Amino acid sequence: MRTENQRAWFFxxxxxxxxxxxxxxxxxxxxxxxxxxxxxxxxxxxxxxxxFEQILRSDRFHAALGRQFLFTFLILIIEVxxxxxxxxxxxxxxxxxxxxxxxxxxxxxIPWNVVGSMWNIFTLPxxxxxxxxxxDVLGINYDMTQQPFSAWVTIVVMDVWHWTxxxxxxxxxxxxxxPDAYYQAAKIDGASPWKVFRYIQLPKMKTVLTIAVLLRFMxxxxxxxxxxxxxxxxxxxxxxxxxxxxxxxxxxxxxxxPAAAMSLIYFAITLLVSWLFYTLMTKDDAK
Amino acid sequence: xxxRSLVPILYIAFLMLPIYWLVAMSFKTTxxxxxxxxxxxxxxxxxxxxxxxxxxxxxxxxxxxxIYVSLNMVISVSVALPAAYAFSRYRFLGDKQxxxxxxxxxxxxxxxxxxxxxxxxxxxxxxxxxxxxxxAHCLFNIPLAVWILEGFMGGVPKELDETAYVDGYxxxxxxxxxxxxxxxxxxxxxxxxxxxxxxxxxLLAQTLTAxxxxxxxxxxxxxASSAGYELGLLAAAGTLTIIPGAIVIYFVRNYIAKGFALGxx
Numbered sequence: 001m002r003t004e005n006q007r008a009w010f011f012x013x014x015x016x017x018x019x020x021x022x023x024x025x026x027x028x029x030x031x032x033x034x035x036x037x038x039x040x041x042x043x044x045x046x047x048x049x050x051x052f053e054q055i056l057r058s059d060r061f062h063a064a065l066g067r068q069f070l071f072t073f074l075i076l077i078i079e080v081x082x083x084x085x086x087x088x089x090x091x092x093x094x095x096x097x098x099x100x101x102x103x104x105x106x107x108x109x110i111p112w113n114v115v116g117s118m119w120n121i122f123t124l125p126x127x128x129x130x131x132x133x134x135x136d137v138l139g140i141n142y143d144m145t146q147q148p149f150s151a152w153v154t155i156v157v158m159d160v161w162h163w164t165x166x167x168x169x170x171x172x173x174x175x176x177x178x179p180d181a182y183y184q185a186a187k188i189d190g191a192s193p194w195k196v197f198r199y200i201q202l203p204k205m206k207t208v209l210t211i212a213v214l215l216r217f218m219x220x221x222x223x224x225x226x227x228x229x230x231x232x233x234x235x236x237x238x239x240x241x242x243x244x245x246x247x248x249x250x251x252x253x254x255x256x257x258p259a260a261a262m263s264l265i266y267f268a269i270t271l272l273v274s275w276l277f278y279t280l281m282t283k284d285d286a287k
Numbered sequence: 288x289x290x291r292s293l294v295p296i297l298y299i300a301f302l303m304l305p306i307y308w309l310v311a312m313s314f315k316t317t318x319x320x321x322x323x324x325x326x327x328x329x330x331x332x333x334x335x336x337x338x339x340x341x342x343x344x345x346x347x348x349x350x351x352x353x354i355y356v357s358l359n360m361v362i363s364v365s366v367a368l369p370a371a372y373a374f375s376r377y378r379f380l381g382d383k384q385x386x387x388x389x390x391x392x393x394x395x396x397x398x399x400x401x402x403x404x405x406x407x408x409x410x411x412x413x414x415x416x417x418x419x420x421x422x423a424h425c426l427f428n429i430p431l432a433v434w435i436l437e438g439f440m441g442g443v444p445k446e447l448d449e450t451a452y453v454d455g456y457x458x459x460x461x462x463x464x465x466x467x468x469x470x471x472x473x474x475x476x477x478x479x480x481x482x483x484x485x486x487x488x489x490l491l492a493q494t495l496t497a498x499x500x501x502x503x504x505x506x507x508x509x510x511a512s513s514a515g516y517e518l519g520l521l522a523a524a525g526t527l528t529i530i531p532g533a534i535v536i537y538f539v540r541n542y543i544a545k546g547f548a549l550g551x552x
Contacts, residue, residue, distance in 0.1 A: 002378045011373035012385065014366040015429055022426040023392050026403030082298075089294035098540045102533070103299050106306065109532025111487045111504040114525040121312055121518060122305045129308045132324040161302060168298075222396040225489050243398040250402055263399035270394045 033260035051261035061262065063237070064245040065269075071241055072220045075159045079216060080209070082160070083167025087175055088201070090168075101172075104165040116229025119158045144231060148238035155227045155239055162226065163216060170212045174205035210281045217277060221270050242266055306529070312522035320518045335523035348503030349527065351417065355492070355500065356485045358421035363428040363481045364436075364474060371436035372462070376445070389430040400426070401494045408495055419495045420502070424485045431484065432477040439473025472542050479539045486532060503528060 037047045055061050090100055110118070125131040125143045134142035144150040178200065186196050224243035227233070233240035233248070240248070246266065250259035312320055313335055314328040339345040373379070374386060404423055405414070413419040447469065451461040467474070493505040507524050 002376055004379070005377040006379050008373035008377035008379040008382075011369035015370040015389070015433060016385070018362075018366060018422070018425050019389060019392060019429055022404075022423060023395070025407050026400050029403040029406060030399065086294055086298045089291045091292070091295075100295055100299070101540050102536050103302065105536045106529065106533060107302055109483055109486065109529070109536060110525075111489060111528050113489045113504050113507065114528050117507065117521055117525055118305050118309045121522060122308050127320060127324050129304065129326075136324070161305065164298075165302070218394045222394070222398070224396070224398050243396055246396070246398045247401070250398075256402075259402075263396070267395055267399060270396065271391060274394055 030260045030263050033256045034264055035257075037257055047257060051257045052265065055258055055262045055265060060245070061265075064240055064242050067238075067240065068221060068242040071156070071159075071223075072217060074156050075163070075220050076213065076216060078156070078160050079164045079167050080213060083164050083212070084171050084205070084209075086164070086168045087171035088197070090172055092176060101169070104168055107162050108165055112225035113229045115158065115162055116226045119154065119161075119226075119230050123154055146235055148235055151231045151235060151239050155230060158226060158230065159220065159223070163219070166215065167209075167212045170208040171205050174208040175201060178204050206281075210278070213281065214274060214277055218270065218274060221273070309522050309529075310526050312518060313526045315519055315522075317517050317519040332519075335519045336527075338520060339523055339527065345503075345506060345524065348501060348506035351496075351500050352486065352492075352502040352504070353531070355417040355420040355424075355502070356482055358417055359424045359428060359485045360478050360481045362421060363425055363432045364478050367429055367432035367436055367477065368467075368474075371433050371440055372466075374433065374437045375440040376448070386433075389433060393427050393430050395426070397488070397490045401490055404491060405494050414495065415497045415499045417500045420492045420500060421485075423491045423495055424488060428481045428484055431480055435477045435480060436470070436473050439470045439476070443469055475539050476542045479535060479542075482535055483532070 034051055035047055035049070037045045086104075091097055107115070120128075122128050123130045123142075123144055125135050131142060134140045141147075142150050144154045182200050183196070186200060191199075222243060223241060224247065227239055227241060228244055228247075231239045233244045246259060246262055249255050249262065311326075311328060314331050314333070315325075316330065316332055316334065319325070319329055374382060400423075408414050408419045408423070413422070443466070447465065448461065451465050456465070489502070489504045492502045496502065496505065503524065507521060
């Protein structure tokens with residue numbers, strides 16, 4: 001039982017100050033921009049909610065949002081099952097465990113723009129390993145700088161490569177916490193592998209899977225650097241996800257008002273969907 | 288058992304392919320890369336690495352990155368420790384709301400913060416310093432560190448604290464000499480995740496620096512765009528960015544999986 005103690009606030013104070021400094025000041029700046037128009041020279045005019053209306057009605061925003069949801073949806077339905085399958089088939093103990101863990105965690109520790117450059121070099125038609133294999137060995141015409149479909153496949157595969165290990169590591173952590181006695185009991189009852197998975201392993205992995213899905217959702221929804229380095233949002237606008245579009249508006253065109261309004265809408269959507277996921281996935285626990 | 292181990296083997300092979308390609312490219316000359324496909328370097332060269340280790344604009348990029356990542360790790364973990372202790376041991380006004388608010392900062396798209404951060408850190412005169420990047424990365428690393436540490440501390444029975452007080456320990460002495468050693472695995476995991484997210488982040492690090500504290504990742508993108516396409520050099524620089532991460536994972540390999548598993552959502 002935790003005891004009631006208001007002085008605990010002193011322990012939290014440093015964290016509160018540091019995070020608030022980083023979070024509140026920028027958010028206030030963004031809110032400030034989102035309701036004003038500027039023509040430079042630090043002269044601002046009150047604009048009300050016009051920017052929000054403009055963004056919410058613009059086809060460009062709808063298109064970027066649609067692409068963002070498609071991307072996040074694709075990587076979640078690939079990474080989560082794949083991660084569970086890999087975790088289930090990993091050895092539980094012995095010599096190979098640390099080797100598996102270290103090699104699997106490696107992609108997550110590579111700077112994001114290096115990931116982009118790496119996949120760029122990897123997929124170059126005719127001289128990259130994958131590009132050569134597709135074009136010259138399999139005879140499939142593959143060039144992600146020209147074909148939107150190839151670009152999409154490449155960014156999805158890149159993300160699967162980059163982040164599936166997070167799901168693997170978390171699921172694995174859930175799995176190793178299951179006592180052997182559970183498996184022995186299942187064996188005596190003659191439970192099929194599917195039943196073992198459904199009634200023993202899956203429930204034990206539930207907490208960690210919730211964390212995995214939430215983290216993968218948040219991070220894939222906010223993804224910027226890797227697709228920016230790899231495709232730059234192209235060809236055309238075909239891989240312009242929300243963050244890429246936002247940076248184009250804010251720093252490319254320097255339209256601070258609309259960019260700020262878009263930031264707030266973007267943030268609100270991320271919060272809302274994270275909350276929905278969280279509520280849905282923990283619904284059973286509350287009963 | 289044999290059939291079962293095929294899945295991890297295939298998966299690891301898939302993970303290693305692009306990394307192999309990057310390393311192989313780093314030993315080729317840019318001329319050889321552009322002239323055609325070859326699975327292994329034909330004329331093995333260390334020239335790309337020589338350029339990086341002799342040109343200060345290159346190797347300072349690594350030093351800068353390591354400075355701000357370490358700084359961030361120290362700040363994040365040391366302020367997160369008392370906070371995590373408070374969340375795991377006490378109830379206080381607004382604790383749940385505060386915990387949730389901390390986590391929401393991990394959901395904020397970095398692209399949203401880039402411009403305001405630039406203005407904020409310029410106005411307080413920290414622009415282009417290691418401290419600016421270290422502080423900015425606290426935005427997402429502190430919540431994560433609190434979350435992980437709180438999970439580990441929750442696993443330590445409260446009797447430990449009470450016994451220590453009965454034995455006449457003061458709070459700071461108890462915390463440092465008894466409590467910290469008990470949760471040292473948690474501190475390791477939290478430090479690892481702080482290292483990881485600070486090391487891989489580029490958008491904010493690039494926005495907040497120009498010359499003095501420019502991270503290696505930013506050096507790479509700028510070189511790639513200004514000096515044409517020096518693929519060999521880019522591959523060598525990329526290969527070198529993998530090494531610190533690999534070393535750090537090796538040290539915490541037995542704890543990484545536990546890091547999130549013990550935290551509460």
